[in-house]
Amino acid sequence: MNSQDERLIRLMNRGEIPVFPLPNVVFFPHTSLGLHVFEPRYRRMTEDALASDGFMAVALLKPGWESDYYGTPPVHAVACAGAIEEHHLLPDGRYNIRLRGLCRIAITRFVSQDPYRMAAFRFIQESNGEDGPEVPAARARLLSTCSGLMREIAGNEGRPLALPSDVPFAVGVNALCQSLTMESDRRQRLLEVDDVVERCRLLVEILTERWRDVSMGETPSGPVH
Numbered sequence: 001m002n003s004q005d006e007r008l009i010r011l012m013n014r015g016e017i018p019v020f021p022l023p024n025v026v027f028f029p030h031t032s033l034g035l036h037v038f039e040p041r042y043r044r045m046t047e048d049a050l051a052s053d054g055f056m057a058v059a060l061l062k063p064g065w066e067s068d069y070y071g072t073p074p075v076h077a078v079a080c081a082g083a084i085e086e087h088h089l090l091p092d093g094r095y096n097i098r099l100r101g102l103c104r105i106a107i108t109r110f111v112s113q114d115p116y117r118m119a120a121f122r123f124i125q126e127s128n129g130e131d132g133p134e135v136p137a138a139r140a141r142l143l144s145t146c147s148g149l150m151r152e153i154a155g156n157e158g159r160p161l162a163l164p165s166d167v168p169f170a171v172g173v174n175a176l177c178q179s180l181t182m183e184s185d186r187r188q189r190l191l192e193v194d195d196v197v198e199r200c201r202l203l204v205e206i207l208t209e210r211w212r213d214v215s216m217g218e219t220p221s222g223p224v225h
Contacts, residue, residue, distance in 0.1 A: 007083050007102055010053055012123065017081055018045045018056045019107065019117045021073070023065055026187040027058035027080040028174040029101040037095040045116040046087070046095045054084040057105060057119065060188050072113050078124065078192045081105045101174070104191065128197040129170035138200045139169055145204050146176075149211040170196045176203055 011017070020035070020042060027033050037046050049056050059079035067073075082099035089095055104124040112118045128135055177190045177199070186206070193199040 004102070007053075007055075011055055011081060011102060014053075014055065016111055016118050016120055017105070018049060019059050019075065019079065019110075019119045020045065020056050021059050021061050021065075021075045021117070023061045024184045025058060026060050026178075026184055026191050027082060027099070027101055028178045028191060029080055029103050030168075030171040030174050031101045031178040032085075033058065033082065033099045033101070033178075035097050035099065037097060041116045043093055043095060046084070046097060049084055050087060055081060055102075056084070056099070057081045057107070057121070058099065059107065060184060063185075072110075072117065075107070076188055076192075077107045078188070079105055079107055079121075080191065081121070124194065126170065127195045130168040132197070134197045135169050138197045139172070141204055142173065142176075142200050142207075145207045145211065149207055149214065169200075173200045173203060180206065182206060 025033070037043055045056060057079045059075035061069075062074040062076060065073035080101050081103055082101045084097050085100045086098040087095055088097075104126070105121040106124055107119045107121050109120050110117050111120055128138075173196055177187060180203075190199050190202060193202065
């Protein structure tokens with residue numbers, strides 16, 4: 001059993017998880033997310049997580065959060081649970097941390113709000129994360145679209161992309177979902193898709209839009225990181 005599986009088992013046995021609500025940030029399983037933690041309540045959350053198992057979930061705030069940011073503004077129910085894999089305590093008590101995404105969760109209710117939000121949750125199962133009859137074709141379409149876009153940007157010097165065969169399909173798809181610049185509500189919709197092949201199809205649509213914009217000499221809707 002690898003460390004990822006061990007973490008998932010520990011998470012399953014918890015039933016509750018602290019929630020870090022953020023504007024404009026959507027976190028995906030299998031990806032890494034760096035955060036600067038400065039608010040007292042989230043510094044306390046980080047301290048408590050480090051003193052236990054390091055788990056916390058990142059949830060996207062719903063529109064209108066500005067009016068109640070220092071309270072408990074609503075968040076999207078589908079979030080990503082992660083574990084702290086790196087942390088650095090600064091002299092003034094702030095933290096720089098790095099989370100590793102573990103799995104998607106659905107927040108079912110908040111069990112406490114103070115000093116930070118703790119949520120009851122359930123796991124969300126995914127399909128076509130590693131294999132399945134539709135995965136090879138979806139992987140090929142994604143790589144072809146990415147390669148075409150990069151060649152359009154870089155000219156003939158752009159090199160075809162390759163995803164090693166031992167990398168699970170969901171890892172590659174989620175890495176692009178996390179790194180590609182786009183509106184947060186669009187990224188949230190990608191997170192909420194249960195079928196990774198369908199998530200990949202929607203991602204290809206976004207990349208194709210960028211490709212079209214670049215080829216027409218228009219300003220793309222967002223750069224590729």
